[in-house]
Amino acid sequence: MENIWSISIGEATLRLFLAVVLGGLIGWEREHNNHPAGFRTHILVSLGSALIMLLSIYGFSEFVYEPNVRTDPARLAAQVVSGIGFLGAGTILRHGFSVTGLTTAASLWVVSGIGLSAGAGFYYPAILTTALALISLELLNRVEHLLFVSRRQKTLRIRVKDRPGTLGDLATILAQFGASIRRVSIEEEDPDEEMIDIVFTIRMPEKFPESDLIEKLRQVEGVMAVISG
The missing domain is CATH 3.30.70.260 (ACT domain)
Incomplete structure (x- = not known):
């Protein structure tokens, strides 16, 4: 029976690489539209989240079978969800009467979730979320501009x-x-x-x-x- 507390080098590489690709797609859209956090920032957030997810699940596997040790694969990864708020807050800027950066802050939060999903091997939700996020950021932004803003x-x-x-x-x-x-x-x-x-x-x-x-x-x-x- 396969040990669920271990992961091969190939599988770990795939998960980290997928996190880079998916985070980069959303980062490219932000970079293309000249927003504060762009291509590299979104890649690093997604990659870091995936790494923390891998560490949370597989990083302490040698202690799993020790007596009086209880493992929680989600404990370390859960801190990413709250911790990403500090990074997102740095993208929110106020210029006079206007506030900018809220969408970019939200995209960083979504990218952290995508990275966590990729790190956990939750491939389909990670890919689908990326596609839906790109639709929301690019396509719906144009629709909103045509219907409301303009x-x-x-x-x-x-x-x-x-x-x-x-x-x-x-x-x-x-x-x-x-x-x-x-x-x-x-x-x-x-x-x-x-x-x-x-x-x-x-x-x-x-x-x-x-x-x-x-x-x-x-x-x-x-x-x-x-x-x-």
């Missing part, structure tokens, strides 16, 4: 005189109209005349009164022009 996301370029408090006044009006500010940038237009362009990227609710918003923004002191794109 229709409800607008860019407002507001030319104003550079004075304290203008940005806050504009943001307050946007909030009153129910617009969600996704990104803000400030571009210096004419230093001699102290003119700047404040560019808002906003997410609009349903039945958004865009014309009323633009008219309200134009009434703010110091606003010279409002361009909607």
Whole structure:
């Protein structure tokens, strides 16, 4: 009868190699779309998770038959699930009013699960999860953009005189109209005349009164022009 607490070199190699390939596929998608954690990071997370899974199951096989020793193959691997949160948190960044990196943090968590599955020899779920993750990240991202983001996301370029408090006044009006500010940038237009362009990227609710918003923004002191794109 085959010893379940031992693994051949060939089988261990296969599991680690599969973890690299599957993690690399998801990492390539993140790298291709210029996200914080890319190709190498996802490979290392998946490979490390697979190694820890192998270690958890087979690394202490010589102690299995010792008296008063109870083994738990999942104990060491279970720490990966909670520990990966620290790495994922490092990819979450806040820029002004927008938060980025949440999807990449989630992809790292999924990749750690894929690595654990590959390390445990759970091949089919690991491969299927990789395929579903790629569909979610790439295909559904495009569908979401076509159905929701492109229709409800607008860019407002507001030319104003550079004075304290203008940005806050504009943001307050946007909030009153129910617009969600996704990104803000400030571009210096004419230093001699102290003119700047404040560019808002906003997410609009349903039945958004865009014309009323633009008219309200134009009434703010110091606003010279409002361009909607």
